[in-house]
Amino acid sequence: ESVRHMTHPALSPPAGLWRLSVPALAKLDLPGEAFIDWGGAQRWLAADLPPSAAREAAKAAGGHATLFYGKGPVETPFAPLAPPLLALHQRLKAALDPQGVLNPGRLHPDF
DSSP: OTTTTTOSGGGSOSSOEEEEEOOTTOOOOOOSEEEEEGGGTEEEEEOOOOHHHHHHHHHHTTSEEEEEEOSSOOSOSSOOOOHHHHHHHHHHHHHHOTTOOSSTTTSOTTO
16 A cells, blocks of 8 residues: 555655666666565666666666656656657647647657
């Protein structure tokens, strides 16, 4: 229950909180306190890391990293998308939200 409702102490550290979605048996060499969920496929990492460090480690393991909160400015909490995937997201956003009222600027600064 505490994990589902994000009230578990591991999910509210004083440091930044990253959610890493990676293969369950992936090895990550990152500093900080890790909390493993979903049988290892989702990891919560309490650490003040530069976004590039968390995202590169997750990508190298076959996954991605999302910043839930942290110190300092971050352009976006989500990993940057490759150009073809960004174009697909932009087309979907234009088709499903033509007025641009749903989460403007949340997923990517361009939409």
